[in-house]
Amino acid sequence: MPQKAPRKTRPNTKAVPPSKTKKRTTVRTTNAPLDEADPRFVPVARAFAKTPGFSLMESKSGALCGMTLNGKSFGMSSQGRFILKLDEARAAALVADGTGKPFSPSAGRTMKGWLEVTHPNADWVALAKEALRIAVSGAVGGKKSRR
Numbered sequence: 025m026p027q028k029a030p031r032k033t034r035p036n037t038k039a040v041p042p043s044k045t046k047k048r049t050t051v052r053t054t055n056a057p058l059d060e061a062d063p064r065f066v067p068v069a070r071a072f073a074k075t076p077g078f079s080l081m082e083s084k085s086g087a088l089c090g091m092t093l094n095g096k097s098f099g100m101s102s103q104g105r106f107i108l109k110l111d112e113a114r115a116a117a118l119v120a121d122g123t124g125k126p127f128s129p130s131a132g133r134t135m136k137g138w139l140e141v142t143h144p145n146a147d148w149v150a151l152a153k154e155a156l157r158i159a160v161s162g163a164v165g166g167k168k169s170r171r
Contacts, residue, residue, distance in 0.1 A: 065089060065101040068152045075156070091152070098159040099152055106141040106148055108155040115139045123151075 069091070072078045077094040090100040099108040107127050110118070115137050118124050123146050127138035141151060 062101050062104055062106075064148055065106065068099075068101075068106075068148050071149050071152065072156065078156075091156075093156065093159045096159060098155045106146075106151075108139050108141065108151055109159070110137055110139055110155055111158055112137045114154070114158075118151075 069080055069089070072091065075093075079092050081090045081092060082088070083090075088100055088102040090097050092098065097109065099106070101107070115124075115126070118139055119126060123143045124139040124141040126134045127140040128134045141148065
């Protein structure tokens with residue numbers, strides 16, 4: 025039997041859009057991902073439910089429930105922890121009085137102005153309202169757009 029000649033292949037010449045080449049982490053944005061949320065977080069989410077621009081985002085795994093205002097994160101609940109974005113002076117004051125500790129997403133890295141609430145009797149709703157006021161006023165600096 026005669027052998028077939030190997031097929032010639034062409035390199036892929038189609039341009040692949042960047043969105044197809046990068047691995048994206050997506051979150052589900054909704055106003056009610058509270059089925060498995062920490063019971064202490066539920067009143068916080070309900071307190072802001074009718075606030076214009078407020079939304080909750082839940083990670084695919086459901087381990088993180090974040091609070092956003094017009095797309096900017098100002099707080100989250102993850103695995104029993106409550107984390108808020110405040111101004112640096114207020115976060116330092118809350119650390120000094122024992123309400124919380126500086127938020128560290130990984131060993132050796134502390135995020136400025138982010139507070140992890142650790143006091144068992146801390147009022148999560150009041151602290152979240154404070155973080156929302158700061159987010160509304162724009163007092164919390166964020167990454168600036170490069171556009």
